[in-house]
Amino acid sequence: MKLTLVQGDITQQRADAIVNAANSSLMGGGGVDGAIHRRGGPEILEECRKLRAGQYGKGLPTGRAVATTAGRLPARWVIHTVGPVHSRSEDRSALLASCYTESLRVADTLGAASVAFPAISTGIYGWPMDDAARIALEAVRQADTAVTEVRFVLFDAAAYATFEARL
Structure with a gap:
């Protein structure tokens, strides 16, 4: 698997799948979640509403993953x-x-070859960037997946430098 780092906006990434650091409601929010919903348009929210009306009536549990259109x-x-x-x-x-x-498992079920990740939990959820980078890189490296490219899209230079030092 090819691992790359990019400093930039995850909503502008050309990949089979991008990962949203969502809140459990799946209804959008701040940070990465809000940006993805705003830029992706109402199609994403519509599918999230269907998920909430079905199997995720109480919200998506922490650590789990589910896919929608990218709008x-x-x-x-x-x-x-x-x-x-x-x-x-x-x-x-x-x-x-x-x-x-779990995101890579979902990507495999979709047939996605390339996946772009943000630094999950490092914003409002307060996870220290260095520890988050360590956990993210270890999890991806150890994952049993058919995904051939994983891209970490880091919002600023400090996050990029932290992931780069860990890579």
Whole structure:
């Protein structure tokens, strides 16, 4: 598997699938989630509503992943995953790793060869970037997947430098 890093906007990535650091409601929000919903258009929200009306009536559980259309984004699919909120008193690193492995599992079911990930849980959920980079890279490297390209799309220079040092 080819691992690459890009500094930029995940909503502009040409990949089979981009991963959304979603909240459990799947109804959009701030950060990456809000940007994907705004740029992708109402088609994404429409599919998320259907998921909420069906099997995810109580929301998408932390560490799980589900796919929708990418709407107007330059990708085929959006894979939504809910990252854990960072805690100093509880080790939630397995849940964060699961976001990556579950997203790759969903990508495999779709037949996606390329997947673009943000740095999940590092925004409002407060996960320290260095630890998040370690967990993300380990999870992706150890994943049993047919995906041939994983791209980490980091929003700013500091996040890019942190992932680069870990890569």
